[in-house]
Amino acid sequence: MSFSKNYVLAALLSVALSFCVGAGSASAQDSENAPSAAIETIEPILSYDTAYNLQLAIQKYEAIVAAGGWKELSRGTYGLKKGAVQGHVRGLRRRLVATGDLSADLRMSDKFDQDVEDAVRLLQARHGLRPTGIIDQETMITMNVPATEKLTQLRLNLLRVQDAVSALSExxxxxxxxxxxxxxxxxxxxxxxxxxxxxxxxxxxxxxxxxxxxxxxxxYWHVPKSIIRRDIIKYMNDDPQYLTNFRIKIYGADGEELDPASIDWSTDEAVQYAFRQEPGAENSMxxxxxxxxxxxxxxxxxxxxxxxxxxxxxxxxxxxxxxxxxxxxxxxxxxxxxxxxxxxxxxxxxxxxxxxxxxxxxxxxxxxxxxxxxxxxxxxxxxxxxxxxxxxxxxxxxxx
Structure with missing residues (x-):
């Protein structure tokens, strides 16, 4: 997906976002696009700016850790979604506030409302999860990773970026x-x-x-020997028509095409030959x-x-x-x-x-x-x- 498709919405959201605080203020109409717009900026994942941005993120997570981090979500949090009204929502709200996905200015309550759904969706998008706004298993596991572990991860990646940026060009x-x-x-x-x-x-x-x-x-796809050994021999044992169906031809050392039926597929004999898939809709590339x-x-x-x-x-x-x-x-x-x-x-x-x-x-x-x-x-x-x-x-x- 190109950057241009989300540029306008991202620019509008950037004014309101400060380490994600205020994400819950998006309207229900905008909630579907808000997470991706907040994340998909014109800034590269790997750049000199990334190093500076990581340093700021480290400062933020150092403060979170110094304040005691966040508590693990209770089992009752699993499956929560918009419309739920129960005590477990309070713990969820506190967790979302800790990382700035939910504004700390919002009134604390037991209601899983639009603000909470938007905050959950933003957290999910930040972690590469499908932004459903529902506390599913992946989201629950992600949210229960300790703040200290997140801080260690940020520090390590700062070193990686600093080590790699010298290889960048225009x-x-x-x-x-x-x-x-x-x-x-x-x-x-x-x-x-x-x-x-x-x-x-x-x-x-x-x-x-x-x-x-x-x-x-x-x-053409010239099949690597590792794939012939690990995959194609198995596929041919399961289905002798596999190569024919996917338009893959076999060639001997003299360049002559071989009949798949002439090869002993119960052995590794096939590895000594060249396999080539023809151009077309079935081609792996x-x-x-x-x-x-x-x-x-x-x-x-x-x-x-x-x-x-x-x-x-x-x-x-x-x-x-x-x-x-x-x-x-x-x-x-x-x-x-x-x-x-x-x-x-x-x-x-x-x-x-x-x-x-x-x-x-x-x-x-x-x-x-x-x-x-x-x-x-x-x-x-x-x-x-x-x-x-x-x-x-x-x-x-x-x-x-």
Whole structure:
């Protein structure tokens, strides 16, 4: 999703937000858009400004910890939603006030009203949860993380940002793995923001710094040997028509195409051959592959599985990164190639024809691991430590 779609509402809310205080003042009509508007600013997750904003957030959470933090929510809080009137709502209100999601100026009561729903939705959005306004299991677990742990997380991420900003330039892409999101940044501001799907825990997306140098339209997919070994052999044992259905062909060392029936799928024999998926609707890379040099053989790409972008936890890939609205990111990357614009990109997608285009001006790309950040309005965001790098106390985020 691009920044421009939410810019006006975000600008209006920024005047009222000060470390999230006052979020509950939004009207019911605006409540559906308020959380995303408050969070989706033009500020990059990774920038020099991020370091300053994190320092302010640390000061805020130091004060929260010094004041005793917050109490764990009672079991009766689970399932609460707008309209509930009971004593557990008071504890919920106090918890929301502690982090500034609910204004401290509002009268304390037992009622789960519109102000409380808006505050819950803002807290959920700040943590990458679906902003339903209902205290579900994920929200309950998130709210019960101690303030001391949040403070430690902020301090660690400040070190990460300070360590990584020297690699930034005027124009770059950041893939933030814990947020499963992508930002296209130019002159210090986010030009485009995209939902992403990144590597699952057992096949993580690597941390790296490279440059996007080439766009492959309607590409072949050359299946990595790791996927042949781990996945395709299993799929073929389950369904002998799998390769045929997904238009994947097998080639021997001499370049000759092999019949899948000639391979012993009860062994690892298949790993010695080359597997290539033809361009088309079934292709795992969709209509485009975005190339950058790296030792891990990963890349950004389209996907036919669009429904996965609607999930909260988007850790499904084997290390590569799938991009929502990838056509718009490709047009942004090709801005330095005079003959390419959004119309040309859309035409290339629609044609289905193989085409490779080199960027006249390669664009730096960083895949990073930021689990806590803050924007200029003081809205502090957190994400799950999906790869356990926070737990390890890992600071350095560039392997390449």
């Amino acid at each position: 124009r770059y892409i950041v893939v933030n793995i814990p947020a499963a999101s992508i930002e296209a940044v130019e002159n210090g501001t986010v030009q485009r923001r995209h939902t992403a799907i990144v590597g699952r825990i057992e096949r993580p997306t690597p941390l790296l710094h490279s440059k996007v140098h080439e766009i492959n339209f309607n590409p 969709g209509h485009v592959k975005i190339n950058f040099h790296n030792k891990h053989a990963v890349y950004l790409h389209d996907t036919p599985q669009k429904s996965l972008f609607g999930q909260n936890r988007r850790f499904h890939s084997s290390g590569c990164v799938r991009v929502e609205e990838v056509d718009e990111l490709v047009a942004w990357l090709l801005a330095g190639n005079e003959e390419w614009n959004q119309l040309a990109v859309d035409g290339a997608f629609a044609s289905g024809e193989r085409l490779d285009v080199r960027l006249k001006s390669p664009v730096p790309i960083i895949t990073t691991y930021i689990t806590a950040w803050a924007n200029r309005q003081g809205v502090v965001s957190f994400r799950e430590d999906i790869y356990q790098f926070d737990k390890q106390g890992r600071v350095a985020l560039l392997d390449d």
